[in-house]
Structure formats: C-alpha cells, structure tokens
Amino acid sequence: MSSPILLLEEVFRTEGLPEFTFVPAPNYNEILLDIRRPGKPVILEGQSGTGKTSCVRRIIAELQDQAATEYLTARNPVHISRIEKIVHEQIAGRFVVDDFHRLSQQLQEQIADVAKLAAEVRDQGDVPKLIIIGINQVGASLIQLVPDIAKRVGIHRILPGRRQEIAELIKSGCERLNIRIMNADAIFDETQGDYWLTQQICQSICSAANVTQTVEERTDVTYDIGDIRRRVVERLRAAYYPAVKDFCRGRRFRPSNDPYFKLLREVGQQESSIVDLNEMANAHPEVRGSINNIKERRLEILIESKPNVALHFYYNADTKSFAIEDPALFYFIKHLDWNQLRQDCGFREHGEDFEFDVALSFAGENRALAAYIAAALLSLDVTVFFDALFEANYLGRAWSAQFTEVFGRKSRFVVCILDIRHSEKIWPTFEREVFAPRIANASVIPIFLDDTKFVGIPRDIVGIHFKFDPTDPDWKKKVDEEIIYKLIDKLSE
CATH class of the missing domain: 1.10.10 (Arc Repressor Mutant, subunit A)
Structure with missing residues (x-):
C-alpha cells in the first residue's frame, strides 16, 4: 500500500503544532507528569523557537482526559481581560498563559498568588490549573513574587534540540516526503537546535529542489546553505524589515x-x-x-x-x-x-560611540533652566547628562572623576550655560577646565546669559545668547524657540 500524499507545508510546519515532525524535548515526560497533576502550577521557560507551546499542546492532546483547555496569550488584549477574570474569580479549569513575561507586574503578582493557592489546595477541590509559558527566568521571577511556592510548582526549562533530536525531526519529515536530504547534519550547524528554524530550513531546501509534496520515487535532495539562507531571509523581509527600520531609527529620527x-x-x-x-x-x-x-x-x-x-x-x-x-x-x-x-x-557614519549626545554644565542658580532643557531634549530622543538624573548611578563615586569622563569624552557635545555664577562656582569652574580643550573641535555650545568673560572661551565663539527671566510666563516657549530648536538642528548635522 502506497504512502499518503502529504504537502510540504504539512510535513515541515512553520506554523502551529507539527503533526509529522514533532520531536519531544529531553525532559518531555517530566513536563507531562506535572501537567497531568490536577491543580499543580507548571512553568515552562526558554528562548523562542524551543517549542514550549508545541510541547504543551502535544502533551494535552496525548492526555486525552477530555478536560477543556483554554489557551491565552499576553499579546491579545481580549485574552488579558480573560486572564484578569480568571485570577479575580479563581475560575476552575485548565489554562495555558503564554507570554507571561509581557503581562503587567501587577497581573503577574496576582497570577503568582493564584498559583500559590492552587499549589496548596490542589487535592482539596476545584482550583485553576495554570500552565505558564515565558522566556528565560520567568520561573525564577515568579518565585521571587511568591517565594514559598518554589517546591510546589513544576518549573521546566526547554532547551534547543540536541543534534540527535534535530536529526530525528529531519528524518521523520524526509520519510513522509519520500526523500533524503543530503548532508542533513549541516542543518543543525545552521539552526543550532532551533526547532522552528529547522522546519523553515528544511521547507526551503525542499522548495528549492521542487519538492512540494510526497514524491513517488525516492529522491536525493542537495542544497547550498548560503543559497537557502538568502531564500529564507528574503522570504522574511516583507514581514520584518519595516519593524527593524522603525526600531533602528528610534523614536525621533536624526541622522546621527x-x-x-x-x-x-x-x-x-x-x-x-x-x-x-x-x-x-x-x-x-x-x-x-x-x-x-x-x-x-x-x-x-x-x-x-x-x-x-x-x-x-x-x-x-x-x-x-x-x-x-x-x-x-x-x-x-x-x-x-x-x-x-x-x-x-538614513544614518551617517561617525567614528566615536558617545554615551551622551549632550552634557549640561550650569551653576545651581540656573538649575530650572537646565532641567527644562534636559527634559525637552529627552522628549526628542536626545541623550542628556543632567546631574540630577544620574545621582543614583554614581553613588559612592567621586563626582570629579565622573565629570572628567562625562565632559571630557563621553558626550558628543557640551552645552554650557554661562553667566557670572558659572565663573564663580567651584564645580562649574572644574567642568569648564575639563571641556575647554574641546572648544577647538567645535564640540562645546555655549549659552550666554550675560556678558561675563571666561578664560579659555574665545569672545568670538558662536553661541546662543539668551535672556533668562524665570518670572516670564512664556520663558519655556522662548527656550524652545531660541535654544532647543537650534540644538536639535546642530545634533542633526
């Protein structure tokens, strides 16, 4: 009797639970026992592509216990509402909560409390059976929320497939398609045990060889991994390139x-x-x-x-x-x-990697002005060193050493708010001594509040002249127009 004709996408599946090429994780039976135990909370963690959700679905299908299972994900707002209802009303049933790490901290804590209750009374009555799925360390995070549930919860980390599991996956698919992928061992080197990627690579290899379903005569399939890689990347481009560009360009794009x-x-x-x-x-x-x-x-x-x-x-x-x-x-x-x-x-190449776009130097009497400039620049996705924002970072360290770094080399530009107070105060004077050598390479932008002269700062340097009057109800609007917009233009060069 001939084997049934199967479609390539049914065999090497990149969506949903693989029917013909599923391979159990090494700790599959341990996970099964914990999922089978009524009421016992179960946590599955591991990086994407390791088959956490597929493992759970396979186990539940294998149990055949007729118990209804509700699959919920933190990526779906409707599902989040349902999770909240389950938590608040402690609804009995079996619930899979995927992408747990994406839930709010408050909802995570509430789920942890319900898991604790379920762990304590699981043999005494109906309680929610929670199967929680998330990325690495979600189990440790849950235990930190409710420390005393550690011994009552089944925590499992699903690792990528080993070479033998990946070989079994490929072999199972090839048997269904009546083919043999030559040099199949190299696929593991490309995927490093990622189950999804293995499915995708195998599907692309077959597609490139015109194998789109089970073939009648046994066929050897060869491939070039570089070509297959390019095919996969090009296939994914439409889905991912816009999001990658949006991420790279930041909240507000500037070429630098x-x-x-x-x-x-x-x-x-x-x-x-x-x-x-x-x-x-x-x-x-x-x-x-x-x-x-x-x-x-x-x-x-x-x-x-x-x-x-x-x-x-x-x-x-x-x-x-x-x-x-x-x-x-x-x-x-x-x-x-x-x-x-x-x-x-649309980025321009520049050699140095600065920790801050702008470092603000000012006297304490002008803190309100400096704070507004810092807030305005931060809202425009500019990294700003403003001392009040970094006090916690530098606890236990000497400000002199930190200021030497920040105003000397860690900032792309120094914006200094200059007036008579800046010339008289100890810390602003120290900062000036640090950034003065940078005036020669045009990386110091002075904001002159008065006509005070400073040693090392040429009188003809081009800066911003601003009359700061904190009693003026429109002073912030004037800062935007006379300072912020100019700084953004300079940063965009």
Missing part, C-alpha cells in the same frame, strides 16, 4: 542618532535572542555608550511608542532584559545586510 541600530546589530551577533543589556555593555566597549544611553528609559519609551516595534521586541527596564521572541525575526536579524540597512535608515 543610531544607538538603537548599534544595539540591534550587536544582538544579531549573539547566540541567544535574549540578552542582558548590562552584561552586553560591559562585554562590548565599542557599543557600551550606545547601550548605556538608551537602556534606562529611552528603549522602553521607543517600544511603547511604536506598535510595530512593540509587536516584535520586548524589553524589561527593571532587569535590563532585551528579547527578540520570534525566532524567524532573530534569524532575519542575524543575516541582515547591515550596511544596506544603515543606508536605508
């Missing part, structure tokens, strides 16, 4: 404002699609400034302000964890033409 571009390019060179930005900044000094000047607030604001970016990128500002959760997007980014992307974004 490229820290997001540098961050994403560096992420694309990592083995994992989930990175700790503190660790990355420390390990890669060439992009340390770019990462440091966006990881506190700007990156979070960018993702929140652009829906297309929020759909594809995740960032936790508290833990500094940045994630590309879609394995297809991560593969696309790893193999991008970054020079072409830089051109398409």
Whole structure:
C-alpha cells in the first residue's frame, strides 16, 4: 500500500503544532507528569523557537482526559481581560498563559498568588490549573513574587534540540516526503537546535529542489546553505524589515542618532535572542555608550511608542532584559545586510560611540533652566547628562572623576550655560577646565546669559545668547524657540 500524499507545508510546519515532525524535548515526560497533576502550577521557560507551546499542546492532546483547555496569550488584549477574570474569580479549569513575561507586574503578582493557592489546595477541590509559558527566568521571577511556592510548582526549562533530536525531526519529515536530504547534519550547524528554524530550513531546501509534496520515487535532495539562507531571509523581509527600520531609527529620527541600530546589530551577533543589556555593555566597549544611553528609559519609551516595534521586541527596564521572541525575526536579524540597512535608515557614519549626545554644565542658580532643557531634549530622543538624573548611578563615586569622563569624552557635545555664577562656582569652574580643550573641535555650545568673560572661551565663539527671566510666563516657549530648536538642528548635522 502506497504512502499518503502529504504537502510540504504539512510535513515541515512553520506554523502551529507539527503533526509529522514533532520531536519531544529531553525532559518531555517530566513536563507531562506535572501537567497531568490536577491543580499543580507548571512553568515552562526558554528562548523562542524551543517549542514550549508545541510541547504543551502535544502533551494535552496525548492526555486525552477530555478536560477543556483554554489557551491565552499576553499579546491579545481580549485574552488579558480573560486572564484578569480568571485570577479575580479563581475560575476552575485548565489554562495555558503564554507570554507571561509581557503581562503587567501587577497581573503577574496576582497570577503568582493564584498559583500559590492552587499549589496548596490542589487535592482539596476545584482550583485553576495554570500552565505558564515565558522566556528565560520567568520561573525564577515568579518565585521571587511568591517565594514559598518554589517546591510546589513544576518549573521546566526547554532547551534547543540536541543534534540527535534535530536529526530525528529531519528524518521523520524526509520519510513522509519520500526523500533524503543530503548532508542533513549541516542543518543543525545552521539552526543550532532551533526547532522552528529547522522546519523553515528544511521547507526551503525542499522548495528549492521542487519538492512540494510526497514524491513517488525516492529522491536525493542537495542544497547550498548560503543559497537557502538568502531564500529564507528574503522570504522574511516583507514581514520584518519595516519593524527593524522603525526600531533602528528610534523614536525621533536624526541622522546621527543610531544607538538603537548599534544595539540591534550587536544582538544579531549573539547566540541567544535574549540578552542582558548590562552584561552586553560591559562585554562590548565599542557599543557600551550606545547601550548605556538608551537602556534606562529611552528603549522602553521607543517600544511603547511604536506598535510595530512593540509587536516584535520586548524589553524589561527593571532587569535590563532585551528579547527578540520570534525566532524567524532573530534569524532575519542575524543575516541582515547591515550596511544596506544603515543606508536605508538614513544614518551617517561617525567614528566615536558617545554615551551622551549632550552634557549640561550650569551653576545651581540656573538649575530650572537646565532641567527644562534636559527634559525637552529627552522628549526628542536626545541623550542628556543632567546631574540630577544620574545621582543614583554614581553613588559612592567621586563626582570629579565622573565629570572628567562625562565632559571630557563621553558626550558628543557640551552645552554650557554661562553667566557670572558659572565663573564663580567651584564645580562649574572644574567642568569648564575639563571641556575647554574641546572648544577647538567645535564640540562645546555655549549659552550666554550675560556678558561675563571666561578664560579659555574665545569672545568670538558662536553661541546662543539668551535672556533668562524665570518670572516670564512664556520663558519655556522662548527656550524652545531660541535654544532647543537650534540644538536639535546642530545634533542633526
């Protein structure tokens, strides 16, 4: 009896649960036991592409216990409302909560409380059976929310497939299609055990060889991995390139404002699609400034302000964890033409990587003016060193050492608010001594509030002359028109 004719996309599936090419994770049975146990909360964590959701669906299908299972994801606003209802009313049933890490901190805490209750009374009555799915460390995060549930919760981390699991996946698909992919072992070297990517690569190999369904006669299929890689990347371009460009250009585009571009390019060179930005900044000094000047607030604001970016990128500002959760997007980014992307974004090349676009130097009497300038520039996606914003960062350190770094080399421009007080005060004088040598390369922009003369600052230097009157109800509007717009024009050069 001949084998049934199967379509290529049914065999090597890139969407949904693989029917013919599913391979269980090494800890599949341990996960099954915990999912099967009534009431016991279960947490599955791991990077995207490891098959967490597919594993859960396969186990539940295998149980055949007739119990209804409701699948919910934090990416769907309707599902979030349903999760809130389940938590508040403690509805009995089996619930899979995917993308747990994307839920609000408050809702995560509420889920943790329900998980604790379910863990305590699971043998005493109907309680919600929670199966929580998220990226790395979601289990540890949940335990931190409710520490005493650690021993009552099944926490499992699904790792990428090993060479033998990937070989079994490919073999199963080839048998269904009646083919043999030559040099199949090289596919693991390309995918590093990513289940989704393995499915996609195999599908592309077959498609390039005109195998679109089960063939009648056994066929050997050869391929060139470079060609297959280009095919996959080109296939993904329409779906991902706009979002990648939006991310790289930042919240407000300027040709010199490229820290997001540098961050994403560096992420694309990592083995994992989930990175700790503190660790990355420390390990890669060439992009340390770019990462440091966006990881506190700007990156979070960018993702929140652009829906297309929020759909594809995740960032936790508290833990500094940045994630590309879609394995297809991560593969696309790893193999991008970054020079072409830089051109398409409209960036100009510049050699140095500054931690700040602007460092503000001012006397304390002009703090209100400096604070407004800092806030206005920050709202326009400009990185600003304003001392009040960084006091916590420098606790225990000497200001003199930090100011020497900031005003000497860590800032692209120094904007100094000059008046008689700046000339008389100790700290502003120290800052002036640090940034004075930079006047020669036009990286100091003075704002003159009066006619005070300063040693080392030429009288004919082109600056901004501004009359600051804090009693004027329109002073902020005047700052925008006479200072902020000029600074933005200069930063855009």
